[in-house]
Amino acid sequence: MPTIGYGTWKVENSPAGADAVAEAIRAGYRHIDGAARYENEGSVGEGIRKSGIAREELFVTSKVWFTHRSYEKVLEACDTTLKDLGLDYVDLYLIHWPAVANNYENWEEVNAETWRAMETIYREGKARAIGVSNFLPHHLEPLLRTAEIVPMVNQMEFRPGYPQTECATWCQEHGIVPEAWRPLGAGAALNGELMIELSKKYGKTPAQICLRWVLQHGLTPLVKSANPLRMRENLDVYDFALDKEDMARIDALPRDDAGAEKPEELVEIK
Numbered sequence: 001m002p003t004i005g006y007g008t009w010k011v012e013n014s015p016a017g018a019d020a021v022a023e024a025i026r027a028g029y030r031h032i033d034g035a036a037r038y039e040n041e042g043s044v045g046e047g048i049r050k051s052g053i054a055r056e057e058l059f060v061t062s063k064v065w066f067t068h069r070s071y072e073k074v075l076e077a078c079d080t081t082l083k084d085l086g087l088d089y090v091d092l093y094l095i096h097w098p099a100v101a102n103n104y105e106n107w108e109e110v111n112a113e114t115w116r117a118m119e120t121i122y123r124e125g126k127a128r129a130i131g132v133s134n135f136l137p138h139h140l141e142p143l144l145r146t147a148e149i150v151p152m153v154n155q156m157e158f159r160p161g162y163p164q165t166e167c168a169t170w171c172q173e174h175g176i177v178p179e180a181w182r183p184l185g186a187g188a189a190l191n192g193e194l195m196i197e198l199s200k201k202y203g204k205t206p207a208q209i210c211l212r213w214v215l216q217h218g219l220t221p222l223v224k225s226a227n228p229l230r231m232r233e234n235l236d237v238y239d240f241a242l243d244k245e246d247m248a249r250i251d252a253l254p255r256d257d258a259g260a261e262k263p264e265e266l267v268e269i270k
Helices: 015-027 041-051 071-085 107-123 137-146 165-173 185-191 193-202 206-216 228-235 244-251
Strands: 005-007 031-033 059-064 092-095 130-133 153-157 177-181 220-223
Touching (some): 015 031, 031 220, 041 059, 041 071, 185 193, 206 244
Parallel strands (some): 092 130, 153 177, 177 220
8 A cells, every 4th residue: 555645535526626636646646545425436536547547556445434334335335436436446445434332322233234344345356455444442342353354454533733643553553554634634733833843954844744754653644635736745755754852742742633523423414
């Protein structure tokens, strides 16, 4: 899995959206992160085709939304995604959010049933890898008791001021690769004094500092930009490393829960 992905949340489902995806691929991204919930998989697929890059060189992710949790509905959702993308398979298929006690009395069983369908999708070759998104250790522990295949990836919000380090470490200890969505904190972290200071020290942009911090924590960051220059800048983070002291300073930034999306606070509309 390429270590930096291009996120497609809020990419338009239009020719302009397809152009943005194609531009990102031409800029060097080989990991495209999408989801059925984004309602733009037609444009994502068109962008992939317009890029001129062979399908085999790309790593494409999609996710099943919480309206499709039963075994049959998960299979149906995957087929719809593949049709919309115009692909024979995705490289990674994720459960977008866990079922939680606030929404289901039998939340553990719901997650287990959803995962059983994910395992079928994997065995049928419709997804080269399967995983979860926004799962915390207390969601994963019961899932692992019945899973025949351990989730390969867990995509989570991870950013300066909101580093879900405990969850990321738990995943790494259990052989689950953690990914980071919203690694730049929707831009909020980029304007802080520390990021500006480190930007000057390393001769990199604040965004590059954030992405390097995520990478050095062992996570794969997913970034989104419609600006071709920013697209390329966000990939240019492999020629420097943050020292231990600066990593610790970013780790110690004040907790910032503003805008954080937490599984137990999500109200599902079925």
